[in-house]
Every structure is written in C-alpha cells, then in structure tokens.
Amino acid sequence: MATYYGRKYRLLEFRHFFKELLLTIKIALKSKELNKPQAQSPIYIAMIDGQSFHGGMCDRFKGIISLYAYCKYHDIPFRIRYTYPFKLEDYLLPATYDWILKKNEYTDNPKYCRVLYMRGEHLAKRLLKLKTNKQVHYYSNRDCLEHINNAYTNGNKNRRKFRWGELFCELFHPGPVLEERILSIKKELGDNYYAAVFRFQNLLGDFQEYHFKSLNNKDEVEKLIEKCLDSIKNLKAMHKDKALLVTSDSITFLKKAVQIEGVHIIPGTLIHMDGQKNNIPQNSYEIYLKSFIDFYMLSEAQKIYRIGTPYMYPSEFPVYAAKIHNIPFESITI
Numbered sequence: 001m002a003t004y005y006g007r008k009y010r011l012l013e014f015r016h017f018f019k020e021l022l023l024t025i026k027i028a029l030k031s032k033e034l035n036k037p038q039a040q041s042p043i044y045i046a047m048i049d050g051q052s053f054h055g056g057m058c059d060r061f062k063g064i065i066s067l068y069a070y071c072k073y074h075d076i077p078f079r080i081r082y083t084y085p086f087k088l089e090d091y092l093l094p095a096t097y098d099w100i101l102k103k104n105e106y107t108d109n110p111k112y113c114r115v116l117y118m119r120g121e122h123l124a125k126r127l128l129k130l131k132t133n134k135q136v137h138y139y140s141n142r143d144c145l146e147h148i149n150n151a152y153t154n155g156n157k158n159r160r161k162f163r164w165g166e167l168f169c170e171l172f173h174p175g176p177v178l179e180e181r182i183l184s185i186k187k188e189l190g191d192n193y194y195a196a197v198f199r200f201q202n203l204l205g206d207f208q209e210y211h212f213k214s215l216n217n218k219d220e221v222e223k224l225i226e227k228c229l230d231s232i233k234n235l236k237a238m239h240k241d242k243a244l245l246v247t248s249d250s251i252t253f254l255k256k257a258v259q260i261e262g263v264h265i266i267p268g269t270l271i272h273m274d275g276q277k278n279n280i281p282q283n284s285y286e287i288y289l290k291s292f293i294d295f296y297m298l299s300e301a302q303k304i305y306r307i308g309t310p311y312m313y314p315s316e317f318p319v320y321a322a323k324i325h326n327i328p329f330e331s332i333t334i
C-alpha cells in the first residue's frame with residue numbers, strides 16, 4: 001500500500017473504522033472467549049490471528065514493535081496474540097519483557113475490548129489519539145516507531161527515543177530449536193561473514209506469492225539469474241576471503257549461487273506467511289523456521305546487501321534484520 005498523506009489518508013482511516021466494527025462482530029460471534037478479563041488494568045495486544053491480512057514476517061514485526069513502543073511510553077501492559085499460521089512461542093520466547101497472554105487476560109467481548117485496525121496507517125494518528133478503558137486488539141503491518149517516538153519525545157528532555165532493534169531484543173529471544181540451528185550454522189560460517197539478499201517473488205516461477213506472475217521467457221529467466229550471480233561475484237571480489245551468506249525466496253537461484261566458491265546458503269524452502277490460508281504444508285514447522293533462521297543470521301552479519309533489478313521487489317526483510325543490531329545495510333540496483 002502506498003504511503004500518502006492528506007485526504008486519502010483520512011479516507012483510509014474512515015474505512016478502517018468500519019472494518020473494526022465488522023471485525024469486532026465477526027470475531028465475537030464465533031468466539032468462546034467472551035469473559036470479562038481479570039487484569040487490573042486494560043492490556044494492549046498485538047494481533048496476528050488470521051482474522052485479517054497481516055503481511056509477511058517483517059510486516060508483522062513492524063506492527064508488534066510499534067505497539068510495544070506506544071505501551072512503553074504509557075506504561076501499559078503489552079501482550080502478543082500470534083496464532084496464525086503458527087504460535088510465535090514455537091519459535092521465539094520472551095527476552096526481558098513477558099508478552100505472553102496469561103490465563104483469563106484475553107477477551108473478545110465487545111463490552112470489554114476495542115479492535116484497532118491500522119493496516120497501512122503509518123502515521124499512527126488514531127493510536128496516538130486513542131482514549132479507551134477497554135482492552136485493545138491492535139492489527140497493523142506498519143512501522144510507526146518514528147511517529148510514536150516524535151509524539152512523546154519532542155520537547156521532552158526526560159524521554160529518549162527508542163531504537164527498533166532495542167525493542168526487538170527486549171521482546172524476543174530465539175527458542176531452543178531456533179537457537180540450536182543458529183549455533184550450528186555459525187559453526188560452519190563463522191562470525192566474520194557478510195550477507196546478500198535477493199527477493200524474486202515469483203519471477204523465477206518457484207515462489208508462489210499472491211498473484212505475482214513469473215517470467216514467461218526462459219531466456220529472460222536465465223539473464224536475470226546471471227545478472228544476480230555476477231553481482232555475487234563482484235561482492236566476493238570486494239570482500240576477498242570473507243564468507244558470504246546468500247538468502248533468497250528462490251530455491252532455483254540459491255542452487256546456482258552456492259556453486260560460487262565462498263558462498264553459503266541456509267538449506268530449506270520458504271513460504272509466505274500470509275499467502276497459504278488454504279494450503280498450509282504438512283512440514284510447515286520447518287518451513288516457517290527457515291524464515292526465522294534467515295532473519296537472525298542476517299542480523300549477525302558484518303554487513304547486509306539487498307541486491308536486485310528495478311523490477312525486483314525491494315524487500316524490507318534485510319532492512320529490519322540490520323536494525324536488530326544496527327549493522328550496516330546497503331541497497332544495490334543492478
């Protein structure tokens with residue numbers, strides 16, 4: 001969704017107000033959690049439950065981190081209800097802040113909860129103006145941290161701005177399986193590596209995502225692959241003997257890339273987290289685990305390069321991986 005201001009943005013907010021009413025009714029009608037919450041004060045919950053479009057892994061983290069920052073500024077209890085298409089606790093555990101919902105904390109009862117649907121609302125205006133004593137269920141796929149920081153620190157010397165990576169590390173620590181895989185890969189790769197990310201969507205015909213089409217011409221496919229492989233060779237020449245981790249949504253490309261000396265890939269296949277509602281594979285745990293491994297391994301590189309042609313998607317996945325530990329990031333158009 002495009003970033004815009006003014007009248008179009010106000011229309012978006014207006015549409016979302018009605019979306020919230022519909023979601024509230026829809027969820028309440030089929031819910032078995034209509035109890036009065038037992039929490040002493042209302043909690044704010046980042047929602048990834050499959051009841052609306054959430055986007056990919058990076059979009060989901062954007063919404064989560066934005067709400068967490070808002071809650072920190074207001075000293076509001078923060079939780080995450082991440083159940084679609086897996087439970088987040090299967091991969092990530094709380095770090096220094098416990099975001100897991102406790103027994104009888106959650107409710108779908110409209111009397112006690114308020115749905116706030118903010119997909120695409122990057123300015124966070126409705127969140128910043130929110131006044132309610134109800135439990136808040138927050139649906140968002142946007143990074144609003146800059147606007148939230150500015151709202152509560154401008155002119156206030158007693159408050160500092162939060163960094164995205166700082167908040168991420170307060171919330172999340174790799175679970176046992178994820179941590180074991182990361183350590184295993186780093187034994188082979190070492191600590192002194194850099195990374196390159198290529199996002200083809202379905203251009204090469206091997207990553208089904210929404211309605212993106214593949215290149216029909218075989219020669220075009222080969223030319224695109226060769227262009228990207230040449231960019232890897234250029235990086236290798238620049239960084240000499242350092243290991244290069246290459247990640248991509250295309251298995252076809254990764255199989256070619258790993259044939260270049262000094263290039264490492266993380267085995268496995270990928271799947272878009274919001275694109276498989278009717279066709280979730282049987283080995284989904286391993287497939288979704290691959291996304292978390294990629295994200296964490298990128299975050300610990302010496303530098304991340306995002307590489308692509310003008311018609312390839314400029315993924316923000318590596319941008320936010322770099323934010324975790326504030327490592328250098330560079331975007332290269334070939």
